[in-house]
Amino acid sequence: MQIIIEQLLNALQMGVLLFLISSGLSLIFGLMHVVNLAHGALYMVGAYFGITIAQGLGNLYLAVLLAPLLTAVVGVLVERTLLSRTYGRGMYPQVLLTLGLVFCFDELVRIVWGAPIQTLTLPSGLAESVTLAGVSLPIYRIFVVGVGVLVIAVLLLAFGRSRLGAMVRAGVDDREMAEALGINVRRLFGGVFAVGAALAGLAGVLAVPIFNAYPGMGSEILISALVVVVVGGMGSLAGALIASLLIGAATVVGQVFAAEFSTAVIYLILVAVLLIRPQGIMGSVAR
Amino acid sequence: MKVLKNTVLVTAMAMSFAVCGPASAQGKDLKVGLLLPFSQVFAVYGEAIKEGFDLAIEEAGGQVAGRKIVVFKEDNKEDPKVSLQMVRRYTKDDNVDFIVGPIASHVVAAIRDEVHRSKTFLLVANAGNNEITGKNCSPYIVRTSFSNWQVNHSMGQYAAENIGKSALTVSANYDSGREQAGAFRQGFIEKGGKAPLEEWPALGTADFAPIITNIRAKQGDIDMVWSFLAGSAAPRFITQVTQAGVRGPKLKLMGPVYMADELFFPAIGEAALGVLVSGHYMASLDTPRNRAFQARFQKKYNKVAHVMHVQGYDTAKLMLATVEALKGDLSDKAKVRKTLTGIQVDSPRGYFRIDPRTGNVVQNIYIGEVIKRADGALGHKILKTYEQVTDKGEGCVL
Numbered sequence: 001m002q003i004i005i006e007q008l009l010n011a012l013q014m015g016v017l018l019f020l021i022s023s024g025l026s027l028i029f030g031l032m033h034v035v036n037l038a039h040g041a042l043y044m045v046g047a048y049f050g051i052t053i054a055q056g057l058g059n060l061y062l063a064v065l066l067a068p069l070l071t072a073v074v075g076v077l078v079e080r081t082l083l084s085r086t087y088g089r090g091m092y093p094q095v096l097l098t099l100g101l102v103f104c105f106d107e108l109v110r111i112v113w114g115a116p117i118q119t120l121t122l123p124s125g126l127a128e129s130v131t132l133a134g135v136s137l138p139i140y141r142i143f144v145v146g147v148g149v150l151v152i153a154v155l156l157l158a159f160g161r162s163r164l165g166a167m168v169r170a171g172v173d174d175r176e177m178a179e180a181l182g183i184n185v186r187r188l189f190g191g192v193f194a195v196g197a198a199l200a201g202l203a204g205v206l207a208v209p210i211f212n213a214y215p216g217m218g219s220e221i222l223i224s225a226l227v228v229v230v231v232g233g234m235g236s237l238a239g240a241l242i243a244s245l246l247i248g249a250a251t252v253v254g255q256v257f258a259a260e261f262s263t264a265v266i267y268l269i270l271v272a273v274l275l276i277r278p279q280g281i282m283g284s285v286a287r
Numbered sequence: 288m289k290v291l292k293n294t295v296l297v298t299a300m301a302m303s304f305a306v307c308g309p310a311s312a313q314g315k316d317l318k319v320g321l322l323l324p325f326s327q328v329f330a331v332y333g334e335a336i337k338e339g340f341d342l343a344i345e346e347a348g349g350q351v352a353g354r355k356i357v358v359f360k361e362d363n364k365e366d367p368k369v370s371l372q373m374v375r376r377y378t379k380d381d382n383v384d385f386i387v388g389p390i391a392s393h394v395v396a397a398i399r400d401e402v403h404r405s406k407t408f409l410l411v412a413n414a415g416n417n418e419i420t421g422k423n424c425s426p427y428i429v430r431t432s433f434s435n436w437q438v439n440h441s442m443g444q445y446a447a448e449n450i451g452k453s454a455l456t457v458s459a460n461y462d463s464g465r466e467q468a469g470a471f472r473q474g475f476i477e478k479g480g481k482a483p484l485e486e487w488p489a490l491g492t493a494d495f496a497p498i499i500t501n502i503r504a505k506q507g508d509i510d511m512v513w514s515f516l517a518g519s520a521a522p523r524f525i526t527q528v529t530q531a532g533v534r535g536p537k538l539k540l541m542g543p544v545y546m547a548d549e550l551f552f553p554a555i556g557e558a559a560l561g562v563l564v565s566g567h568y569m570a571s572l573d574t575p576r577n578r579a580f581q582a583r584f585q586k587k588y589n590k591v592a593h594v595m596h597v598q599g600y601d602t603a604k605l606m607l608a609t610v611e612a613l614k615g616d617l618s619d620k621a622k623v624r625k626t627l628t629g630i631q632v633d634s635p636r637g638y639f640r641i642d643p644r645t646g647n648v649v650q651n652i653y654i655g656e657v658i659k660r661a662d663g664a665l666g667h668k669i670l671k672t673y674e675q676v677t678d679k680g681e682g683c684v685l
Contacts, residue, residue, distance in 0.1 A: 003504045010496040115331050117519050117554035129532030136503060138530040211493050212554050214519050216328060255497035260460045263489040
């Protein structure tokens with residue numbers, strides 16, 4: 001019984017971590033309809049910034065706070081100087097550009113931080129496991145879930161309930177109308193991109209103690225993030241959350257019963273959703 | 288006018304061909320083609336082998352038996368198709384005397400037939416694929432690194448004799464993972480261990496939480512967890528298992544040396560302490576030969592040499608010793624083979640030689656435990672040495 005509970009908790013924390021990793025992409029892809037394959041690169045950059053800050057300042061928590069901000073700066077730079085030139089030109093220039101950025105960032109990281117795999121040592125408070133009701137959990141995973149829940153709450157409130165969120169959604173639904181009403185859609189979207197980049201960076205630095213940091217780490221999570229966004233429905237953060245939890249649970253089931261296929265589970269879900277409900281779990285049918 | 292121009296053109300071309308000549312002839316230079324990756328995932332391994340290799344060439348003064356050593360370096364991306372093309376180019380166009388590499392077992396399997404057909408000597412500097420010195424052996428293929436069986440069989444034996452009789456293996460689900468786990472299992476059962484429980488995570492698994500929960504469920508029943516995972520998954524698994532609080536004096540973690548050595552210590556940190564490893568080289572080997580080698584290596588590269596560096600170094604040493612013994616004359620292939628398999632190399636790993644029956648290296652396998660050294664860095668304490676372990680190379684017919 002305890003094992004089942006522990007596996008359920010595993011599924012929860014995998015789902016939340018996956019949501020954190022995908023939220024930035026969901027925001028940018030979903031709200032701005034920008035194919036940002038460089039999302040993986042921003043995730044990686046966040047991870048490495050986190051390592052440098054944590055090692056330099058000797059404090060993991062500061063790294064978790066600052067790395068996303070630095071990543072947002074990088075994201076905004078990329079968006080303003082390169083990505084914004086591809087708006088309105090269709091998908092292919094964006095795919096080419098952001099894919100090219102992935103390769104560039106991989107090499108940049110290799111040059112600046114080196115190729116070998118690196119990690120962050122956790123402060124002793126986070127490094128152990130705790131036993132609650134007979135179930136043992138690593139404290140750091142609980143910490144990550146906590147941060148994830150916080151992010152989920154802030155995002156859902158900000159985009160669902162606030163005026164700012166309403167403006168963003170208006171800009172997505174009908175850009176010309178929103179602009180006619182005096183909303184500076186361009187600046188708003190720039191802000192959304194910055195938030196998306198920050199989320200990618202946050203996921204990156206949080207992932208380091210679990211998954212380690214190495215050049216190419218971004219490409220590995222990119223596919224998972226893309227699947228989450230498609231399965232959840234483009235433009236829906238709630239959909240991304242549901243999709244993440246679903247995929248997390250399915251992966252756990254896969255690993256327990258058919259470990260050889262566990263990495264394929266995510267694609268089986270993608271295929272199933274595309275066949276049954278192509279707009280995604282919470283997606284709206286295309287206009 | 289046109290006829291004259293054409294004649295001049297043709298004559299010039301003919302002359303240039305005559306001057307260049309067939310560059311492939313038994314010239315003075317000793318040509319070595321590297322078949323190693325220098326980009327993407329396996330880049331660290333390719334670079335490490337080359338660094339070791341370069342040190343040996345440098346120590347030899349860049350030449351052997353009066354022949355200048357010319358090294359061809361190109362990135363094979365550890366891809367079978369690219370590697371095949373490179374082998375063809377090396378053997379047909381560049382006419383190399385030796386090919387050194389590759390890293391991965393699936394790549395060496397892909398090029399085996401081409402190497403055999405071309406009668407060019409391949410010095411396998413890493414890939415542990417059992418079959419390349421087993422049922423797919425060739426007189427032209429010699430391996431200086433290790434076989435998957437060799438590194439792990441001794442660990443199985445040691446574990447059953449010293450740690451306990453119940454084990455659980457966590458192994459990446461691909462050919463190399465299966466060979467290595469199989470070797471551990473065989474040695475383990477040979478010395479009285481029970482057939483181990485097995486977990487087979489798919490390649491690329493990032494989060495081992497579900498498997499670790501499974502391990503926790505079996506905690507009372509098993510004495511140890513043996514693991515082999517590829518690339519970045521290796522340090523990840525050790526970190527996650529330790530974070531989950533599953534390891535302890537009653538549950539030891541172990542695996543082949545490349546799971547926890549100087550290459551991955553920065554990625555694992557202190558979680559590596561107490562892990563048992565088996566391998567043919569550890570930087571902490573306390574012999575005069577290894578200390579001297581480490582000193583020279585660290586002077587040139589400013590870092591501690593690990594097993595990959597030694598593999599590159601030893602491959603060059605064996606090659607140089609062979610060419611030296613034959614006084615630079617490599618024309619008689621049978622003689623080259625005989626010499627390659629007749630030399631005993633005094634290596635930082637100890638003595639090794641190549642088994643003439645299979646082409647695989649015969650060497651010591653050490654069992655070590657990760658400890659903190661006096662200088663604060665992580666290293667290995669050697670617990671036992673299995674002397675001159677030979678892989679029988681089942682199915683090899685030369």
